[in-house]
Amino acid sequence: MILIQRPADITPSEITSEGLFRQRRNLIMASAGLLLGGGIAPATGVAAVSDFPGLKPGPFATDEEKTSFQAVTSYNNFYEFSTDKRQPAKLAKAFKSRPWTIAFGGEIAKQQRFDVDELIKKFPPQERIYRLRCVEAWSMVIPWVGIPLHRVLKALNPSSKAQYVRFETLLDPKQFPGQRGSLFGSSLDWPYVEGLRIDEAMHPLTLLAVGLYGRFMPNQNGAPIRLVVPWKYGFKSIKSIVKIDLVDKQPLNTWNRQAPREYGFYANVNPAVDHPRWSQARERRIGEWSKRPTLPFNGYAEQVAGLYQNLDLRTNF
């Protein structure tokens, strides 16, 4: 066994490739998180790592306590993998999130395809610490790394016909076991589709997130690129996006199509309008025992209530 190696002994094939290095490091960090114990992993220990050198904090940050990295990456609603919230972390390990292309189309000057890393280079992301409120009445505080969506959209020169933005998740049953369905049908119609009104998409709060806790987006959180719309229920924040189209009609989003009585197009967080099967008045912040009141627009009313002045939020839930 050779104990001392001269640098020249390291052949190029022994140098860990960037992607592999990242995978291994993620694995090591994930196991470190596990060792520190569920729910109590200190948020600071992981924030030190950065996949985004020179990352700067952006506006709108909440100073509430962040949900631990461990909880954020082990408790995921990601039906493409499984309807069980603990499964995505296990099933997403081998997910291939690079190379990854996003196709932009519809009412824009020129149809374009971007590699995700190209997009990150072109539109430097910022850190945005937002509340996330799931439609199932639980919530988290997550330090996202994201590109304000309006920057990307403006660069695409949308025409006046672009009234809505339609987003689509990757369709790949080989990688997404949840897309294969069972004897009794599939949990949802695939691919997952979401939509925003153009003014919602252009709002400075709306992000194309490419990471969290200073790292590239973990697979189970919607790698490599996902939407984050913090004043809407989590299901609006579509994951693993491959297609973004600017369109003239309101897109039919997946959950609205699945159960129109329960999930609307807008899905703004609203404590006054219950889900037919549970109350939306309160929520459980992950890591806390008792429930707390849910705030209108998830606490972002000051920024976004103006968008909905002429809209009846009871019928447009």
Place this chain on the structure above:
Amino acid sequence: MENPAADLFLHAPTRQRRKLRWPPPAAVQVRWVTRSKPWLFLFCLTPLLLTLWDVYSHQLAADPIKDLTLRSGRWGLRLLWATLAITPLCYITKLRSLVRVRRMLGLFAWFYACLHLGIYLVLDQGLAWQFIGADISKRPYIVVGATTFTILSSLALTSTQGWVRRLGGKNWQRLHRLVYVAGITTSLHFFWLVKSDITRPMVYTLVLASLFLARILHHNARRQR
């Protein structure tokens, strides 16, 4: 003497041969059942013990209250199904004494249902009665859950020999037929609480249906005889 076992059977005196026939005599069955009861008790307790271990070692999901709610509900359902499976098992195996484990299984189903409801009331809702009241009156899956719990409780409380005597065998039996209703309302509870994927409630309901079917087939066969 090629096959000593067969030889023993063929040349055994009639008394001994009767002993080898299936089903074994009641006394033998009772001995088997009595011996396995402590193990069954322990088996029914393992989900609780494993869960307590997970609580202790921080292995519950990130939303521990939801995790506990789902686990207890799931085991309540499974043990209720196990309770309902005993009679068909008696028919199939011809081991009539198996019914002697039915009460224990039923009581364990009720026990997990109590934990389930307790977790919901205390941990999930924090005993906020205005919210609980709204949940019970407005949400169909909670209504059927509460119906199931009421049925299971009344069956558990009247499960003793004393209550059989007090009610009279016929009435007692009539009351305890409500367990079929509890099976159906548990299925409904499950169907109405899932968000989109009905695979799990469907599978459990098919199992329940086949348990019911086994009883119906047995009764029809007996009537024709």
